[in-house]
Every structure is written in C-alpha cells, then in structure tokens.
Amino acid sequence: MDNREWTRRGLLKATAAGAALASVPAALGAPGTAAAAERTTGGRPERVALTNVRVFDGRALSAPRTVVIDGGVIGLSPFGARTIDGKGATLLPGLIDAHVHLEDVGTLEQLTGYGVTTALDMACWPPSLVDSLRHRPGLTDIRSAGVPATAPGSTESMLPGFPQSDLVDNPAQAPGFVAARVAEGSDYIKIIVDVPGGLDQATINALSAVAHAYGKLANAHTVTSAAVDEALLAGVDVIHHVPLDTAVTSAVAARYAAGRRVSVPTLTVMEGFGALGIPGLSYAAARDSVIALHKAGVRILAGTDSNRKQGIPVQPAFGAGLHHELELLVAAGLSTVDALRATTVLPAQTFGLHDRGVISPGRRADLVLVDGDPVSDIRTTRNIQRVWAGGIEYAPVA
Ligand SMILES: [Zn+2]
The missing domain is CATH 3.20.20.140 (Metal-dependent hydrolases)
Structure with missing residues (x-):
C-alpha cells in the first residue's frame, strides 16, 4: 500500500x-x-596509534593527544602501532x-x-x-x-x-x-x-x-x-x-x-x-x-x-x-x-553498556574520526574520515 x-x-x-x-x-x-x-570488510583488529587528535570526552574536546587502538579495545601504549595523524580531526566514541x-x-x-x-x-x-x-x-x-x-x-x-x-x-x-x-x-x-x-x-x-x-x-x-x-x-x-x-x-x-x-x-x-x-x-x-x-x-x-x-x-x-x-x-x-x-x-x-560510550583505556574500540569540530558545529559529525567497530576499521560512507 x-x-x-x-x-x-x-x-x-x-x-x-x-x-x-x-x-x-x-x-x-x-x-x-x-x-x-554482505560486504566483506576483511578487517581484523589491529594496533593503531591515532596521534594529534582531539577527543570528545563527554564535556568538551581535549587538547590534541594520542589514542591507541589495541585489538578490540582502547589501549595505552603506542609502541609498535601503525600511526595515523589525526591533526585537525576529532575522535568521537x-x-x-x-x-x-x-x-x-x-x-x-x-x-x-x-x-x-x-x-x-x-x-x-x-x-x-x-x-x-x-x-x-x-x-x-x-x-x-x-x-x-x-x-x-x-x-x-x-x-x-x-x-x-x-x-x-x-x-x-x-x-x-x-x-x-x-x-x-x-x-x-x-x-x-x-x-x-x-x-x-x-x-x-x-x-x-x-x-x-x-x-x-x-x-x-x-x-x-x-x-x-x-x-x-x-x-x-x-x-x-x-x-x-x-x-x-x-x-x-x-x-x-x-x-x-x-x-x-x-x-x-x-x-x-x-x-x-x-x-x-x-x-x-x-x-x-x-x-x-x-x-x-x-x-x-x-x-x-x-x-x-x-x-x-x-x-x-x-x-x-x-x-x-x-x-x-x-x-x-x-x-x-x-x-x-x-x-x-x-x-x-x-542501557547498561558499560564497555562503550566514552574513549578510555579498556573500553571497546568503537570510534569515529571526523574532520573538524562537532562541538562548534554539529553538522561536522557527517565529515567521517574513519570508523572502527570493535577495533576493526570499516570504510565510511562517502
Ligand atoms: Zn520505532
């Protein structure tokens, strides 16, 4: 109908x-x-260090820092990780x-x-x-x-x-x-x-x-x-x-x-x-x-x-x-x-999903890297550069 x-x-x-x-x-x-x-991502969890990236911490954007993806979770040490320069970008949960x-x-x-x-x-x-x-x-x-x-x-x-x-x-x-x-x-x-x-x-x-x-x-x-x-x-x-x-x-x-x-x-x-x-x-x-x-x-x-x-x-x-x-x-x-x-x-x-929603060591590596500052302009969330779901990178929609 x-x-x-x-x-x-x-x-x-x-x-x-x-x-x-x-x-x-x-x-x-x-x-x-x-x-x-079913699109095959072919992705596996890996170790990635996102450098120079501002992070939304639930209240504001942090100063540029490094966030490590270690397998399926947020890690601590960037040693030996593949590096991605996040300059100018914002990392959101x-x-x-x-x-x-x-x-x-x-x-x-x-x-x-x-x-x-x-x-x-x-x-x-x-x-x-x-x-x-x-x-x-x-x-x-x-x-x-x-x-x-x-x-x-x-x-x-x-x-x-x-x-x-x-x-x-x-x-x-x-x-x-x-x-x-x-x-x-x-x-x-x-x-x-x-x-x-x-x-x-x-x-x-x-x-x-x-x-x-x-x-x-x-x-x-x-x-x-x-x-x-x-x-x-x-x-x-x-x-x-x-x-x-x-x-x-x-x-x-x-x-x-x-x-x-x-x-x-x-x-x-x-x-x-x-x-x-x-x-x-x-x-x-x-x-x-x-x-x-x-x-x-x-x-x-x-x-x-x-x-x-x-x-x-x-x-x-x-x-x-x-x-x-x-x-x-x-x-x-x-x-x-x-x-x-x-x-x-x-x-x-x-909903009691205590393993996600914030970017912090030990939490799931569910991450969105966007170009710009969504705190200044919410429309910026659409400028998706990269996405990780449980530490596996997925190609963003163009
Ligand atoms: Zn409904």
Whole structure:
C-alpha cells in the first residue's frame, strides 16, 4: 500500500487526530532478506596509534593527544602501532542510535558506514532474525527488544509477519509475554502504548512491572500526549517518541524528571510524520516537547526510528538519519555537547553498556574520526574520515 493509503487507513480508524496517531507503527521489524549482500570488510583488529587528535570526552574536546587502538579495545601504549595523524580531526566514541528497526545485514552495514557502531533495536521479529544480526565482528553491535507487546487489532499487530500468538490482551498475560521475550534473548521490553484501542492501563502497568522484576528496562512507544500520560503512570524507564498532537507541558516534563524517565524523542521520524499534513498533528508539537523536556532536565537520547518496512510512509535512513537527529536536537535547544552525549555516553549508561560510550583505556574500540569540530558545529559529525567497530576499521560512507 502506498503512503496515501497508509495514511488514509490510519485516519479511518478514528476520528480524533490523537487517535489517528495510534496508527503510527512503532515496530517495523520483519524477516529480512537473507540474500542481502554482505560486504566483506576483511578487517581484523589491529594496533593503531591515532596521534594529534582531539577527543570528545563527554564535556568538551581535549587538547590534541594520542589514542591507541589495541585489538578490540582502547589501549595505552603506542609502541609498535601503525600511526595515523589525526591533526585537525576529532575522535568521537562510536555513535549509538537508541531507536532503530533492523531489517537485514545491509542495515547494519549502512549504520557502520555512518559511524553508528551500536544500534538499539526497538522491535524486530522473528527472534531468529535478531539472532542472525548479533555478534558480527566489524559491524554495528546490536541490542534488541524482539517482539513488542501490543494488543490484538492494533496497527502494530497487522504489520507483516507479526507473531499473533504473542499478542497481549490483559494484565494476566504480562508474565508470560515477558518470560517469552527473556527466553528469546530480548535485551529489554518494548510496550506499544497507543490510545485508544491499544493496551489498557492495567496491562501496561503489569508489563512494566514484570519487565522490572526480570531486571529489564521497560520501553514505551508513545506518540500522543495521552499515551505519554499512560506510560508515565506505568513507570516505564524509557519513553520513545514525543507527542505530535499537543506538546509536552512543563508539568508533564516535571513528571518525567521526577521519575527519572528517559526520553528518546526520535525527532527525525516525527518530522517525517509532521510533513504528511495529517490534521491536528504537527512537528512543532514534537519539537516543543523536546524543548520542555530539556528545560526540565530530562535525559534525552538520540534515536531515529530508522526502518525499511514496506507500507510505512516515513523511513529515516539508517546511519545518515542519526546525524540528522543530532541537528534536530540542537535546533530544539540542546547544546552540541548535549547532542553528542545523547548519542554516546548517555545511551550507554541508560542501557547498561558499560564497555562503550566514552574513549578510555579498556573500553571497546568503537570510534569515529571526523574532520573538524562537532562541538562548534554539529553538522561536522557527517565529515567521517574513519570508523572502527570493535577495533576493526570499516570504510565510511562517502
Ligand atoms: Zn520505532
């Protein structure tokens, strides 16, 4: 179905603008094309000394110094290492996209080429596809929610190949749902909070509570202010997207802050939906939500909602989309340092990825060398000279 048809179906589902948004799918994963060409990097971890390079340390750029890549991690001694002169360039920790929907190895390759060395998938199925994308040396390292929790009859449930046996109808099904995801290897739990007609409050509450009982983060999909309210009530950890109907108010932002909720606004995909011209929905509401959340001191992470799902009208590009997201976050009031933190140290902390997100001896050698100074101009992150994923160099996208 084409974009117009998709939008029309969404609008037919409900009369209110907010209800129309319930049709914005969160989970776009589906069996990928196994035939996707797998580019051989031929790379192996090596010893490299990057000299004269300024390093983003999470607060500012350091004076020019030497960073050693030793196998798969950041090392200490440059002795005997191949030397690369990093004069004029900035070394960033490998970028983290906190919201994608993986499709196949090609999507991993595209992410890697843009310096996105970690991708947090927020719904993908079947589990065998997720497994096939894990642990691929030299490519983007992933984490995944696997199958998301959604109600029978939801837009999500009608996406191609959605496992109907995993639909959730009531709170009593929450323990079984979460246990099944944990057994499949899901790294965290994704809950589709779409109103009206989606999961009810009691079921969202139960899913969040059971996720926590398993030590898993609860991630909510919310694209209306009503859904945000439900997610906050349920005590989820990470609230993905921001409302397109009414901007988050300062009072709601204060609730995020008080509960230490984390926001992944995904402005890139919100911008795309705003441009569809659906009455009552606007990108301005999304942008103003980020302004309110940032002002309240809420932790904000960079995520794109990149996907290649047939029939979904907005498909942010893998890799390139994250650089656009950083620009949108800066346009919404984050400092360039805030934006860089939103795609490095902060998602690593939030998702417990303690081996990455900063450039420090012993951490994974996930690195992006860019020409120029992204603290002065965030667009500089696009000027990628070199990328290392787990110490293996990967040719950047031209
Ligand atoms: Zn999504």
